[in-house]
Amino acid sequence: MRATMIYGPGDIRVEDRDYPAIKMPGDAVVKVAAACVCGSDLWPYRGVKALSEPSAIGHEFVGVVESVGADVTGLGVGDFVIAPFVDSCGQCPPCQNGVTVACEHIAGWGDTDEHGFFVEGAQGQAVRVPQAEATLVKVPGVTEPDDALTASLLTLSDVMATGHHAAVSANVGPGRSVVVVGDGAVGLCGVLAAKRLGATRIIAMSRHEDRAALAVQLGATDVVAERGDLGVAQVRELLGGVLADSVLECVGTKESMEQALHSTRPGGSLGFVGVPTGGAEIPLRYLFDSNIHVAGGMASARTYIPELLKDVLAGTINPGLVFDSVMALEQAPEAYRAMDERRAIKVLLRP
Amino acid sequence: MRATMIYGPGDIRVEDRDYPAIKMPGDAVVKVAAACVCGSDLWPYRGVKALSEPSAIGHEFVGVVESVGADVTGLGVGDFVIAPFVDSCGQCPPCQNGVTVACEHIAGWGDTDEHGFFVEGAQGQAVRVPQAEATLVKVPGVTEPDDALTASLLTLSDVMATGHHAAVSANVGPGRSVVVVGDGAVGLCGVLAAKRLGATRIIAMSRHEDRAALAVQLGATDVVAERGDLGVAQVRELLGGVLADSVLECVGTKESMEQALHSTRPGGSLGFVGVPTGGAEIPLRYLFDSNIHVAGGMASARTYIPELLKDVLAGTINPGLVFDSVMALEQAPEAYRAMDERRAIKVLLRP
Numbered sequence: 001m002r003a004t005m006i007y008g009p010g011d012i013r014v015e016d017r018d019y020p021a022i023k024m025p026g027d028a029v030v031k032v033a034a035a036c037v038c039g040s041d042l043w044p045y046r047g048v049k050a051l052s053e054p055s056a057i058g059h060e061f062v063g064v065v066e067s068v069g070a071d072v073t074g075l076g077v078g079d080f081v082i083a084p085f086v087d088s089c090g091q092c093p094p095c096q097n098g099v100t101v102a103c104e105h106i107a108g109w110g111d112t113d114e115h116g117f118f119v120e121g122a123q124g125q126a127v128r129v130p131q132a133e134a135t136l137v138k139v140p141g142v143t144e145p146d147d148a149l150t151a152s153l154l155t156l157s158d159v160m161a162t163g164h165h166a167a168v169s170a171n172v173g174p175g176r177s178v179v180v181v182g183d184g185a186v187g188l189c190g191v192l193a194a195k196r197l198g199a200t201r202i203i204a205m206s207r208h209e210d211r212a213a214l215a216v217q218l219g220a221t222d223v224v225a226e227r228g229d230l231g232v233a234q235v236r237e238l239l240g241g242v243l244a245d246s247v248l249e250c251v252g253t254k255e256s257m258e259q260a261l262h263s264t265r266p267g268g269s270l271g272f273v274g275v276p277t278g279g280a281e282i283p284l285r286y287l288f289d290s291n292i293h294v295a296g297g298m299a300s301a302r303t304y305i306p307e308l309l310k311d312v313l314a315g316t317i318n319p320g321l322v323f324d325s326v327m328a329l330e331q332a333p334e335a336y337r338a339m340d341e342r343r344a345i346k347v348l349l350r351p
Numbered sequence: 352m353r354a355t356m357i358y359g360p361g362d363i364r365v366e367d368r369d370y371p372a373i374k375m376p377g378d379a380v381v382k383v384a385a386a387c388v389c390g391s392d393l394w395p396y397r398g399v400k401a402l403s404e405p406s407a408i409g410h411e412f413v414g415v416v417e418s419v420g421a422d423v424t425g426l427g428v429g430d431f432v433i434a435p436f437v438d439s440c441g442q443c444p445p446c447q448n449g450v451t452v453a454c455e456h457i458a459g460w461g462d463t464d465e466h467g468f469f470v471e472g473a474q475g476q477a478v479r480v481p482q483a484e485a486t487l488v489k490v491p492g493v494t495e496p497d498d499a500l501t502a503s504l505l506t507l508s509d510v511m512a513t514g515h516h517a518a519v520s521a522n523v524g525p526g527r528s529v530v531v532v533g534d535g536a537v538g539l540c541g542v543l544a545a546k547r548l549g550a551t552r553i554i555a556m557s558r559h560e561d562r563a564a565l566a567v568q569l570g571a572t573d574v575v576a577e578r579g580d581l582g583v584a585q586v587r588e589l590l591g592g593v594l595a596d597s598v599l600e601c602v603g604t605k606e607s608m609e610q611a612l613h614s615t616r617p618g619g620s621l622g623f624v625g626v627p628t629g630g631a632e633i634p635l636r637y638l639f640d641s642n643i644h645v646a647g648g649m650a651s652a653r654t655y656i657p658e659l660l661k662d663v664l665a666g667t668i669n670p671g672l673v674f675d676s677v678m679a680l681e682q683a684p685e686a687y688r689a690m691d692e693r694r695a696i697k698v699l700l701r702p
Contacts, residue, residue, distance in 0.1 A: 093592070093616070097616065099617045099618035102618065169644075265444070266453030267445065267449065267453065267651075272635075276639055282633055282635050282638075285627050287647070288626065288647065289648060289649070290648065293520075294644070294645045295642070295643075
C-alpha cells in the first residue's frame with residue numbers, strides 16, 4: 001500500500017509499505033477513506049521535534065473496517081468508523097474517567113503498541129487499529145459519506161474534539177462570553193464548539209481575513225485583529241468594560257497564553273489546548289490573584305466523539321468547513337508545504 | 352479603644368487607638384466580639400512581608416453593629432454580623448460574578464478605603480466597615496452567641512470560607528476521592544468542606560498527631576504522614592491504585608504544590624488556596640499532559656458565607672473546632688508567638 005513517511009525536516013515521502021494485518025484478537029484493519037495533516041505534524045516537519053529515523057506519520061483518519069480480530073464483536077466489516085488521534089482500552093481507570101488520552105495501554109498512530117507491534121500512520125491507505133472496539137467509533141447508518149460529511153466526520157478525530165475540549169475546559173455555556181485565541185483549525189473548531197454550547201458572544205482573535213470570515217461563519221460574533229494589550233482593550237470594550245467569562249487558548253505559545261490569561265475576567269475560565277511551546281507558562285500568583293480556572297491539555301477525543309457525531313449527522317454543526325484544501329494522498333509533500341507556508345488552514349488527504 | 356499593632360518582625364503591641372466613627376453614609380461601626388490570628392498575619396510577623404510603618408493588623412472578626420451611616424438600611428444597631436476578610440461593594444461586575452475578592456472598590460482591614468479613610472484592623476475592640484451593607488452578613492436570630500457558636504461563626508470570616516473555596520475549586524462532590532495537603536486551620540476546614548460537599552473518601556496529609564486527630568474528627572477517613580513520592584504512593588494505595596479526583600492545596604509552598612499536583616489523577620481537579628510562596632508553580636506542560644484542572648486563589652468569603660452560615664446555625668458543621676486556644680485581646684503578642692511556634696493551630700482573641 002501507499003503511505004506517508006517523514007524522513008527529516010521538510011522531507012515528506014509517499015512510499016510503498018506493507019499492508020497491515022491483524023496481530024492481536026482485539027485488532028481491526030481499517031481502509032482509510034480520508035486523513036489529514038495536523039498542525040502538530042509540522043513540528044517534525046519544521047525540525048522542532050527531532051526524528052531518530054524515518055517514521056510513519058499522521059494521526060487523524062476515518063475509513064471502513066476491512067477485517068477484525070476474533071475478540072472484536074461490536075464492529076463489523078464494512079462499518080464506517082472514526083479513529084480518535086490515539087487509541088485507548090476503555091477499561092483502565094483513566095478511560096473509565098473519560099480521560100482516554102491518559103489510557104494505561106495507549107498507543108499512537110505511526111508508533112508501536114504495547115505488544116511491540118507497529119501501528120501504521122494515518123496518512124496512508126490502511127491502518128491496523130489495536131484495541132479496536134474501544135478505540136473506533138462506528139458512524140451509524142453511514143457507509144459511504146459524501147465529501148462534506150466525510151470532512152466533518154474527520155474533524156472529530158482531532159480538531160473538532162480538541163476545540164470542544166477547549167470550550168468544555170473553559171466552562172463555556174449559555175450566556176457566557178467567549179474569546180478564542182488562535183485562528184487555526186482548532187481555534188475555528190473552538191468557535192463552533194462555543195456556539196454549540198450556547199455562548200452568545202464569541203470573539204475570535206484573528207489577523208487573517210479568510211480565517212476571520214470562516215470564524216464568523218462558524219459562530220463568531222466579533223473579530224479582534226489586535227494583539228497584546230491592545231487586543232485585551234478591544235475585548236474589554238466589546239464586552240462593555242469587562243473581560244471574558246471563558247477563553248479558549250488554541251496556540252500554545254508564550255504570547256498566546258498571555259493573551260488568553262489577560263483576556264479572562266476574575267473568576268473566569270481558561271481552557272488551553274495549544275501544546276505548550278516557547279516558554280508558555282501560567283504564573284501561579286496571577287491565578288491566585290485573579291481566581292481564574294485553568295484546564296485543558298490533550299482532548300480525549302474518544303470520549304467526545306459520540307455527542308459531537310450526533311450533531312454532525314443531524315447537520316447542526318459542520319466542522320468540515322475548516323478544510324480549505326483537498327489533495328490526493330500522493331500529494332502529501334505539497335500538503336505539508338501548503339500548511340507550513342500557511343497557504344492552507346487544513347488539508348484533507350484522499351488515499 | 353484597645354487594638355493590635357505590628358511594629359516589625361516579632362513586635363506585636365496592643366495599644367490605645369481612636370475609637371472608629373462613621374465616615375461615609377454606607378459605613379457601619381462594629382464592636383468586635385471575637386477576632387483571631389491568621390497564618391497570613393505571620394508573614395509580617397516573621398519578616399517575610401516587609402512593613403514600612405507600624406500597622407493595624409487582623410482581618411477576621413464577628414461582632415455587634417454599634418452605629419450605621421444614613422445609607423445603611425439592611426443592618427441595624429444590635430445585629431450580630433460576620434465580616435469577610437475583605438470588604439466589597441456588591442455591585443461591580445466581579446461582585447456580581449460572586450468574585451468579591453476582585454471587587455473594584457475593595458478595601459482591606461488595617462488599610463485605607465477608596466475614600467482615603469483609615470479602616471481599623473480586626474484585632475481590636477471596634478472596626479469601621481465601609482460598604483457595610485454589601486460586606487457584612489447578619490446572623491439571623493442571634494444576638495449573643497455562646498463561645499462555640501462564636502468560634503464557628505468567626506471561621507466564616509476566612510478559614511472555613513477558604514477551605515470551602517479549595518473544595519469547590521477542586522470540584523469536590525458526592526463520590527469523589529479527596530486529598531487535603533496542609534493541616535493548618537484552612538486545611539482542616541478543607542476536610543470539613545469536603546465532607547459537607549459529599550466526598551466519601553477524604554485523605555488528610557498530616558504529620559502532627561493532634562492535627563490529624565482533629566482532621567479525623569472533622570471528616571477525614573484516612574491520614575497520610577508521608578510526604579513526597581512516599582506520600583503519593585500512600586495515597587495511590589489507599590485509593591486502590593489510582594490518584595485522587597480532587598486535591599486541596601492549603602499551604603502554598605513549592606513542596607506542597609508538587610505534593611498536590613502529583614496526588615491528582617489525570618483529569619482530576621486541584622483547588623489551591625495557599626498563597627504561593629517560595630517558588631510554588633504549576634508547570635504548564637504537566638497540566639497539559641495530565642489534563643488536571645487548577646483553580647483557586649483568595650476565597651470570596653462574602654459569597655460563601657450565607658450557605659455556610661445555614662449549616663453552622665443548623666449545627667451540621669462545627670468549624671470552630673479549629674480554634675484550639677482562646678486568649679484575651681491583651682494577650683495578642685502571646686497569641687502570635689503560639690502560632691509562630693506552632694503551639695497553637697489558631698488562636699481566638701476576645702476583646
